Amino acid sequence: MKFIDKIPMVVLLILCVLLGLAPFVPEPHIVEKIRMLSQGTLTKPIDIFDLLYHGAPFILLAIKLIRLKTHGASQ
16 A cells, blocks of 8 residues: 555546546547446456556545545655
8 A cells, every 4th residue: 555655646647637538539438438337238358458447547546545534644
């Protein structure tokens, strides 16, 4: 967890915008994959990998925010 504490918040926010929401047109992959997951059509390994790849920055950001709130760790 110390690894996540060392990542600057700005870097995580940039990753969320650039990697998490890419490609921007016609819709972000993360939106498409979450829709597929909710519909039960997320079955191909490449789609599962895509969900994890584009969702990783959001997961890291959530972990960092939770750690900041609970432990009061510095940015």
